[in-house]
Amino acid sequence: MSGNIQLLSDTLAKAKSENRAALVAYLPAGFPTVEGGIEAVKAVLAGGADIVEVGLPHSDPVLDGPVIQTADDIALRGGVKIADVLRTVREAHAATGAPVLVMTYWNPIDRYGVERFTAELAAAGGAGCILPDLPVQESALWREHAEKHGLATVFVVAPSSKDERLATITAAGTGFVYAASLMGVTGTRASVGAQARELVERTRRTTDTPVCVGLGVSNAEQAKEVAGFADGVIVGSAFVKLLLDAPDLPTGLEAVRALAGELAEGVRR
C-alpha cells in the first residue's frame, strides 16, 4: 500500500485554489494518553486544520522547547510505542481523510528500521515525515524508502540557510518545505519576525513546492500575518499547551478544537 503523498499535495493545492494558506497542526502521539492523543488529533482536524503532524516522542528532543519536552516526557512515561504512533496516524486519517505526517528525530527510525517504518507508515495511511535532525546529506537511505512507499520527505530550512544550500534541500524534499520562522526551538513567541518572510521568498526562488512556516505561531493574528506570505501555517506548542493546562481531557479537546477554528479563520486572511 502506497502512502498519501499525493493527498498532501492535493490538500495544499486546494488551499491555494481557495486563495488561502493551509493550517498545519502538530500534536504528539501518546499525549496525554494514546487514546487522548488520537482524540486530540481528530479535534484539531474537526476544528479546521487541513494537515496534521503527529509527533513520535523522543527521549532527547533537542529541537523542542519546554512545552513539547513536557508532553514527550508524559507520553514516554505513559509507555507510548511506535506502534501507538502508527495507530494514531491510521485512526486520524481513517476518521477524517486528512493527510497525516509523522514528525520525529532520526534515532527512533534508524533503530526501528527505515524499510519497516516507511512500509508501516504508508500502510497506516501516512503522508510523509519531517525529520529535523536528519540533514539532506545524511538522508539518501531515508528518501529511497520514503519514495518507494509514497511518503513525502519534508525538510526544514532556517533563516541561517544559505541560498545554495536552500536549492540543495528543496531539490531533495517533497510534499512541502518547512520554513523555520526564527532561530530557536519550538514554542510560542510574541511575534513572528520579518526573517520568516525573507526566508519564504528565498526558498520560493529555488522551488515550486509549497512553503509552510512554523515555530512561534500561536494565535489567529499571527496566522493571518504568516498566511500573507506562506502556503501553510504550522502550529504546535500552542495546541499542546492547551492540553497541558486543561483540568481534564474533554476541556482540553474543546480548547484545541476552538483554537484550530480561530487559526483556520486567520489563514483565510
Place this chain on the structure above:
Amino acid sequence: MSSEFFIPDPEGHVPDAAGYFGDFGGKFIPEALVAAVDEVAVEYDKAKDDPSFVAELGDLLVNYTGRPSALTEVPRFAEHAGGARIFLKREDLNHTGSHKINNVLGQALLTKRMGKTRVIAETGAGQHGVATATACALFGLDCTIYMGEIDTQRQALNVARMRMLGAEVVAVKSGSRTLKDAINEAFRDWVANVDRTHYLFGTVAGPHPFPAMVRDFHRVIGVEARRQILERAGRLPDAVAACVGGGSNAIGLFHAFIPDTDVRLVGFEPAGHGVETGEHAATLTAGEPGILHGSRSYVLQDEEGQITEPYSISAGLDYPGIGPEHAYLKSTGRGEYRAVTDDAAMQALRLLSRTEGIIPAIESAHALAGALDLGRELGKDGLLIVNLSGRGDKDMDTAARYFGLYDGAAEGESK
C-alpha cells in the same frame, strides 16, 4: 613556543569528507546549525595550518597550562597490580586540574578567530565547565555553562569555581538531569543564539568536526607520553589505559600510539552498580549503534531508539554516548573497552591516595582500577601508562560519604 605541542594527526585516521570514521560519525544536526558547524570546520582547517594560531596555542599550553605534564611512576601502587611498571600521565597537574583545558584553549582561540563573543558549554563533573569558564575569563568572553541538576549537587565545588570565574551556571532539570541533558540544553541555546555564540563542546563526540578537532587538541597528551616513556623506560609501553565517558582524555592519550600496533589501547567505561544491573554507563560494552548529539556512534538505547538513562558514581562518565572514533577503534579491534564498577573505582581512588599521595578524580579512578587488572595480566615485565585525567578535589564530598570520612559517619553510608 614550539609547534610540537600541537600536532594534527600526521598518520591518517582522519575522518572522511562527511565526517565519518568508518561507519561512525557524521553530522546529524538541525538545519539551523549547519552554517555554524560548517564555519567551525572551515575555521579550524585554516587555524591548524596557521603558524600564528599554532604558536599562540603552544605558548598557552606551556606558560598557562603548564605543559608538558609530568609522567610519574607509581611503584607502591603497582605492587597491587602484579608488579608491572605503571606510569601516570599527570593531566591532573594542568591548570584547572584536568585534561579539559587542552581542548578549551584551542576552541577559545578559535572562538576569537570567528569573531564570536559568547561561549556556551556542557559539563558533567564540572571539569570542562571550569576549564571553559577559565578560558572565557582569560579571553574576555561571555560564558554560560549547562550542568545537570544532579551534577550541580554532587560537584558543588566546581559550580562555585565556575561562578567565581564569572560564568553563568544553568542547572538543567530535564530528563535524567545529568550530562546528556546538559548537552541537549546547550544545543537549544546554540540554535537560538548561534550568531554570536560558539558551542565549546567538551568531548570527542558531537557532529563533525568536533570529534576530530577535540581529539587534535588533546593529542598532545599521547605525543608527550610517548616521548616521555621512551626517555624513562627505554621502550614503548605494552598498553595505554584511560577512562572513557565521551572519550576525550582516552583518545588524547591513545592517538599518538595508534600506529604502534604492539601498544594496546584500553579504555575503561563506567559499569556503575554492574553492567548486569542495568545501572551503568558502559556504552561500548552494552550499547548499540545509534545517533545521539549529532553523530552516529554507540548509544545506550531501548528497542525503539529511546536513549536510556545512564548511571555512574562519576558525573564525568555518566553519559549514554561515546565519541565515534572510539566506536571505530572498537569496530577494527584496535581499541579494547572494558567496564569498571563504582566500587572498584572507589577502591582504586583510595589505594592511589594512600600508596602514592595522589588523589585522583573518580573518573580517572576507573582507569586506575582497570590498570590493576591489566597490570596483573601483563605480569612483572609489563609496562603501562594510565591517564590520570583529573584531580580528585572536586570529589571529596562523594568520597567522604562513600568511605565514611566525616566525623560520626560509617563507611559505605551512601551506598
